[in-house]
Amino acid sequence: MICCALRWALLGAVTLEFLYQARTYYSQGSFPSFFYRDPVGARQPRAGPMTVQTPVTPLGSRAPTSTLQLFLGDLYGRDKTYQGSRCPSGIRKRIAGTKFSSIFLEAIPVLQWAQHALSAEYRRLQSYGGAHGWQDVGWPVVRDTLTRLNASANGRMFDARPGAAAGGSPCVRCAVVGNSGILNGSRAGAAIDQHDYVFRTNAALTKGFERDVGRRTSFYIFSTNTMMNSLHNYASNGFRQLPQTPETKYIFLPDHDRDYLLLQAALTNRPVNSGPDEGARPERYFGKDLRAEKFKMFHPDFIRYVRNRFLRSSILDTPLRRLYRPSTGAVMLLAALHTCDEVSAYGFITSNYQAYSDHYFDRTQKALLFYANHDLWLEMRLWQKLHQSRLITLYTRG
Ligand SMILES: *[C@@H]1O[C@H](CO)[C@@H](O)[C@H](O)[C@H]1NC(C)=O
Ligand SMILES: *[C@@H]1O[C@H](CO)[C@@H](O)[C@H](O)[C@H]1NC(C)=O
Secondary structure, eight states, X not given: OHXXXXXXXXXXXXXXXXXXXXXXXXHTTOGGGGGGSOTTOTTSOOOXXXXXXXXXXXXXXXXOHHHHHXXXXXXXXXXXXXXXXXXXXXXXXXXXXXXXXXXXXXXXOOBOOGGGOOHHHHHHHTTSOGGGSSXXXXXXXXXXXXXXXXXXXXXXXXXXXXXXXXXXOSOOEEEEEOOBGGGXXXXXXXXXXXXXXXXXXXXXXXXXXXXXHOSOOSEEEEOHHHHHHHHHHSGGGTOOSOOOOTTOEEEEOOOSHHHHHHHHHHHHTSOOOSSTTTTOOHHHHHOSOOOGGGEEEXXXXXXXXXXXXXXXXXXXXXXXXXXXXXXXXXXXXXXXXHHOSEEEEESOOOTTGGGSOSBTTOSSOOOOOOOTTSOHHHHHHHHHHHHHTTSSEEOOXX
């Protein structure tokens, strides 16, 4: 029971923030957007470290089914890009025999790009807020940003690999690296770098930690908000710029209009022209190479699908459902599950998380913090189940 009392206290704190924001934004005359401001912002109230390990039981009474179904929107576009894998033992071949086969959608769109810049698509996705749709971003901004994502690399996760054509393995092997303290002292760096692609997120520090986390970054995954918070909060740990190597591609998890605006700025090589980041220069974050092929953006259908089918938290059954989304790391790992043939997950939350510091780069031991807008217990159980089903290999330091 203590877990739920704590959980409610936490949700209560968020409600206060929420009411405060409602008042602020309402008085500014932009009421509809207040729900979605800064779900993981620095101003978000943080819960103290939780000591409870049991899963949280469902909270409250269910909203009327029709309202909830409309909110969830479990209907998606289609994208067949990842159905043609020639890997004989790939995840998509293995999933059929697991309990995940009933929720997995073969043709779920993972990325959005120029082909999605359609007014009919805008009308469809306008129904969903935050990272789950286009409710919080105007059509001219969506259209202009996505239209510029017109390189073939914008529409698929991986470019053709020379090795595969030359008789190498047709299987795409991915290392997906979270930032958990379990990696401190792991010596997993060489194994991570040996994968075809290395995914990282937020405060993705490698310098000085190569032995434990590796040095390569093929994909850096972020929301503008979480990325800027990481630069702010972990500068003293050495995180002063994003990974910027020739192989690095940047994948936006769009959460607000500010993600579309920063991407638009990058693709036009101009400072951000409006919103909270007005004046920000894209080369500060992404370096000088701002070609369209350096960038990708997750499709809101993918985020909504992940929330609805893989991480359907009990928070969705409460009035605070609008604040909830899967964590950036969770979207990263599930994107790898939907695009790679083999996935090794390092630095993700495990059941013995209390034995480790929050991050591998912490200078002193810090407890993992649980935010009310994510459900890390649910994520932890999902990683365990995917590992037990042999769909991913979860690094547990066992
Ligand atoms: C992509 O869009 C840019 C404008 O952003 C344009 O200059 C370029 O020709 C387009 N490329 C293709 C392949 O359509
Ligand atoms: C990282 O590991 C070292 C060696 O095991 C240990 O001394 C240190 O306390 C750890 N750092 C944190 C922040 O837990």
